[in-house]
Ligand SMILES: Cc1cc2nc3c(=O)[nH]c(=O)nc-3n(C[C@H](O)[C@H](O)[C@H](O)COP(=O)(O)O)c2cc1C
């Protein structure tokens with residue numbers, strides 16, 4: 001399917017549907033000599049897999065990954081790495097009505113318009129389940145980034161009206177609650193809100209924040225392939241993401257230049273620094289060495305159980321009660337997907353960086 005390949009130097013091609021036999025990814029361009037095991041990948045898949053929380057789809061999948069190629073004696077060989085995850089808990093009868101009509105907010109209508117034929121089971125290729133493959137590939141990209149000291153941390157910034165309090169931020173808390181919120185109190189409030197929403201057979205949205213540290217300055221490209229543009233493509237490619245801002249983002253529109261500029265200064269050791277980071281670590285499409293900070297807005301899950309107005313393919317207006325086991329909130333499970341897509345983008349750009357300067361090419365080749 002056109003549109004399923006991402007990246008230039010570190011390239012991934014994902015495949016598979018939600019109710020098909022399996023999903024997977026082929027990664028081309030991964031350098032040889034990186035130690036890699038299924039456990040390395042499984043850690044991230046376990047953060048995304050469904051059926052683990054009262055705020056996730058109850059569909060239970062173990063999402064066990066198998067490495068099919070590209071790794072020998074525990075190390076990457078430089079040849080294509082193929083990863084597979086089998087689907088084991090599909091319930092396709094939930095979708096028999098959806099074969100004949102269109103869920104509001106999901107991709108049923110648009111896929112029919114494009115292809116004239118669709119795998120309606122679980123949303124087919126448009127399902128959030130496709131992100132399993134991205135997370136698997138992203139785990140390898142993160143391993144490479146770790147060798148360069150690059151760290152990626154995403155978390156839930158807000159759910160519905162509940163936002164974290166920056167003063168209460170604890171990184172370890174992201175892994176301690178079902179909502180991936182780094183503030184325990186906010187997580188409790190958000191959980192109460194979600195229980196209310198679930199009772200009304202409705203769903204909620206929220207915001208994911210991502211912070212990248214350790215990325216050197218000078219990574220990115222000008223004009224059409226600006227680093228922020230490519231991260232935008234990566235993050236907007238995740239189902240349900242409806243907004244994205246870097247640094248001060250939309251709030252910069254209300255500021256003056258004086259307020260929004262990041263003033264430069266040399267520190268006591270003579271290193272260039274900035275007094276603020278309104279730019280969010282990217283200027284002119286190139287990293288400035290400061291943390292890359294962005295926020296992605298995730299819409300409320302469209303497949304809610306409440307009866308909705310829609311149409312069928314026979315030209316009738318109908319009322320639809322969507323079946324299926326859906327996430328009442330997508331945000332917590334998408335946090336690791338945001339990390340994966342960020343890692344895939346950054347690895348690609350780090351590799352590209354070598355080609356932008358003769359001294360780096362010489363260093364790499366001579
Ligand atoms: C991790 C993840 C889980 C998702 N779970 C659901 C779900 O259970 N039900 C649903 O209707 N949409 C879910 N989505 C969102 C749909 O896949 C998405 O809304 C749909 O493909 C339409 O695309 P769009 O919202 O980007 O326009 C999920 C997305 C992700 C990334």
Ligand SMILES: C=C(O[C@@H]1CC(C(=O)O)=C[C@@H](OP(=O)(O)O)[C@H]1O)C(=O)O
Pocket residue numbers: 018049050057058059061090091094121122123126127128129130132239303323324325326327
């Ligand atoms: C299975 C996953 O999420 C699925 C994403 C999804 C959708 O419409 O995006 C709809 C649901 O599918 P089903 O009705 O088949 O259970 C979710 O469970 C997953 O993310 O692994």
